[in-house]
Amino acid sequence: MAQVEFWFEYASTYSHLAVLRARAAAEAAGVRLAWRAFLLGPIFAAQGLQDSPFNLFPAKGANMWRDLERQAARHGLPPIRRPEVFPQNGLLAARCTMALPEARRPAFAEAVFRAQFGEGRSISDTALLAELLERLGEEAGAVLAAAGEAPAKAALRAATEEAQALGIFGAPSFTTEDGELFWGHDRMEDAFAWATGVAPRP
């Protein structure tokens, strides 16, 4: 079965769309997805960006929020509720992801994004993450404790370095076993079609 690595960042608005649609889309395409949380902050900083491009370029940012609403409606996702702060600090959510077994990461990621962009909640809030973990049947205290320990931190750092080495510059991104990099929620299906050999080769 073809595999695609799915790189997402918790603060990213288009990662929201991709995370909520990825499981069904991958299944429909016959692709095995490897869910890879990473941090975009260090990658932006290495490009000389000290903030999200959506904040640095206001016309682009304003259009992004409207586009996000339209895309959510188009794909039958819940209406967008914009959090007060953007981008949010997704560090703790990303470390919690690393502290979970791989198979249980997708459900956690979906819950975090639904809370952030569907309910406008603050994902840097430990109490919110504990609530989401418990609702998923996880031992919230143990996961949050592990998120603060060296292995989870090192795993997230390694993922971010790997993303950068792959040429990733934004989120979400999709990488294939033969070395293609697809950037953006609107390339998700293209990445799957490439991985399964359906997409024509240039």
Add this chain to the structure above:
Amino acid sequence: MAQVEFWFEYASTYSHLAVLRARAAAEAAGVRLAWRAFLLGPIFAAQGLQDSPFNLFPAKGANMWRDLERQAARHGLPPIRRPEVFPQNGLLAARCTMALPEARRPAFAEAVFRAQFGEGRSISDTALLAELLERLGEEAGAVLAAAGEAPAKAALRAATEEAQALGIFGAPSFTTEDGELFWGHDRMEDAFAWATGVAPRP
């Protein structure tokens, strides 16, 4: 019949894909397209960008060229041949567009983009533009002369100012009669679906 304004910039790679696909896609969607050439340079400059973001951010630029190749293949367009200079100076091509009657602008725009990204030719070259105009049955000398006169220059300046007033920050863009702005080749069909009332409203 629903109308969509189609904003394109001659130096823009994703405008290439949109220009080559727009006529067939609009016809399929039942949309009347108003073709609007404009200049992105002044709009980038107003955002503090002195060059294309694809040059300012090399990882993003490298991926754009690969994506462009893949998208061309996906849509059955000719293979991309990358011009030596990017972005090219599209000023003369844009002024020639303004010097043509509206109905004959789409064919000229298609010819310019095919020459630029399908053959890697220099679109700031007057001889190339003359050749393309002649092939289309235009009086090349007269069009090029009109392109250098005040009405064509003023029309292009007015289009660029109108684009900026509409919140346009990149190309291609699509605007609808009810005030929606869609940015990017990958939103072309979304814009058409919105204009005809097919797209769900958020």
